[in-house]
Amino acid sequence: MTNEMDNQLAGVGGAEPAGAPSRQEDRPAEIAPTAPEPDTASSERGKSSPEQHAEDAARTNDAYSRSFPSLSEGDVVQGVVVHIDREGVLVDVGTKSEGIIRRSELSRDTSIPAEEIVSVGEKIDVYVMEAENQDGNLILSKKRADFEKAWERVQEAKEHNRTITAMVTDRVKGGLVVDLGIRGFVPASHVGTGSMKNNLERYVGQSIPLKVIEVDKERRKVVLSNKLALEEDKAHRKAETVASLVPGQTRRGVVRRLTNYGAFVDLGGIDGLLHISEMSWTRINHPSEVLKEGQEIEVVILKLDLDAGRVSLSLRENQPDPWASVADRYHVGDLVTGVVSRLVPFGAFVRLEGGIEGIIPSSELSTKKGTKSGYGIAVDSEVEAKVVDVRPEERRLVLSLKQARREEEQRRERKDVEAYQTQSGGDELRYTIGDAFRAQQQSEEGTDQEEE
Template identity: 40%
Template sequence: MSEEIKVQETAESADQDLSNVVAYKKGDVVKGKIVKIEDNQAIVDIGYKYDGIIPLKELSNVSLDNASEAVEIGQELELKVLSLDDNKEKLLLSKRAVDSEQSWTDLQAKLDAGTIIEAQVKDVVKGGLVVDVGLRGFVPASMVERHFVEDFADYKGRTLRLKVKELDREKNKVVLSQKDVLDEEFEASKKQLMGELKVGQQLDGTVQRLTQFGAFVDIGGIDGLVHISEMAWHHVQQPSEVVQEGDKVQVQVLKVDPENDRISLSIRATQPGPWQQAADKFQPGEIVTGTVKRLVSFGAFVEIAPGVEGLVHISQIAHRHIGTPHEVLKEGQDVSVKVLDFNPAEKRVSLSIKETEEAPEAPAKPERKSDRERGGSRGSHSNEPIPPRESLNLTLGERFGDKLSKFK
């Protein structure tokens, strides 16, 4: 075959190849494959006479530092033609434009259905997080977690599970929430757990927060309240006297109220009561030190061990007679008491203060006076001596003579 024929066939083949090339124009959506990635752009083969370029800013709706953050070699994409110049062999394409158009439709469907989507955090900005959902999505700080987060610095690069909260195409606004997803999961878990709880059940928990009236304890995804009266067997003024946030505690379930989402717990119910602890500690006849806790009209209640109070009856307070316990005692006073009777099964202790003290000596009794002394005293108002008994009888006879004879 002559050189002339070869040249002619080559020219015809080239003309044929060119005739098979699809003509593209601005705005067309084309399919292509990533063949090369540079820092600020990606090179794409769309089956045209020359490769197209996707600039960095056209790769995503969120800001990127490098093209490799959005695409990888061999990846097939749908792209929109931004401009085409055959003379300069320059073809500019956009992934972002196609993603945006499709994303608005997809996100609206997910908003309507309440679908959970996953998206990676691309940036941390003031007030929240920026995520890539085909569009620039924003997760406000208050919608990231169920709890308060002070610093979001380590959230960049994380994948979040989100629900679409708000879409506004005119303002190019997409608001999403992870908190909604977590709240739904929490409610489902709480409902299941509350259904499994039984009164009297003992569980391990973690103190979440303290209030004036008690402590909230996490018992596996849900919180229950330990009222201040259930924190210890002794009197507690502040919950911080017993526990701190983060403490691991054992609790007993007192009450479950699914309708009002309330769980009542007790720490003290998991511990031996003061009467159990004191069962072998006190014996009748023993003298111990206690603190006056309450004064009542009939006596005083004295605490001889944490949570163990006994009664000192008013008759056992002092050797002398007293009208009220307040004459001798005051609340908060430390006193020595003798254990008269100790019955831990009935939670009863009888105590005495006066039996710890020596009784005072009785005053001396006055001497009895003789009959003569008594007589002398009776005649002290007259100088006349008292007549003898016979003389007294005679005098009566003389005086009443006839009258007495009538009774004989």
């Protein structure tokens, strides 16, 4: 058995006899052996040449690089500050290596230290100046990112009619210059109320609300209006205020303007009139005696006429009424001292303690009939008068100068009599009623001569 297998194997493997047909011709075509296909993967796994290592490293590096975002010049992206030194700032923007912001590209003001502009760990927007310079570095700019964002902000404000705020940096011919991150211009006619008498210098250094009325990025032109922003704000505040106003209500307001007849008070978008007669329980000659522009005060709503846009206010309603205690402080027969506040055809008004005014009728001004009303007294002069009538419910206090002087004369006469009696000692009294009458007449004539 074994010899037969050996002979078969030897016959298969030995030389063919001459004249025998070819083995390939005798073997059926369907069983002809085919060469196995090479196993490329196994072959490559079996390689260990330096070239193969280089190819693997290249593929790995390429896959690693593709895992990071690709940036192009002009992109604006967000990054995190990772390092600050005197050369500039390193920012991680998610790429293979950090980007560099040179000092000159941090801010428009190069004198400001980098540490005052950004801080380590802070998220900032940056503009890609070069995705890869000749040294392979990513070059960024915060200044240009801020510039681009400023334009976007201004354009959005224009499109959506939003109010923005900016600092006034300069007063130039025809208006104001404001800093929006870009240069903006506010014409003088659009500052405040638009009055040409407006002092533009006072706005420098202040932040003011603005509406964008023109944007031209190509020409680097931005025109704004402070007036429109203020008008819109006033309209909003007016609507809110009007909806909440009620007669008898106490509201805080700011004195906006003084006139000879009163003051206009801003209640929050709507002005109310505070008439001079409602400023104090006592008489005042001008509103400036008790108020000044810009002063914050509390007023009471007296009347509302919203259709006509009128709101009447009172200041004195929040103050104690001095007439409420007049009946307790002044009684008929009292002698009081006051200052003449006004002279009128029918007499004189005298301001007493507490600010109330009493009236001296012309008939009570002089002790001599026919004497001119008010004769012998002047405004701001101090006088002593007698209370002859008190009517708090009518807010009326009547005084008499004549009776006060008569009582003063009688006091002097009594004093003279007492002095005479003291000098006479035990002697019989010689002072008669006739003497007293003559002395009184002489005294009255002397008083009238003094007045003349």
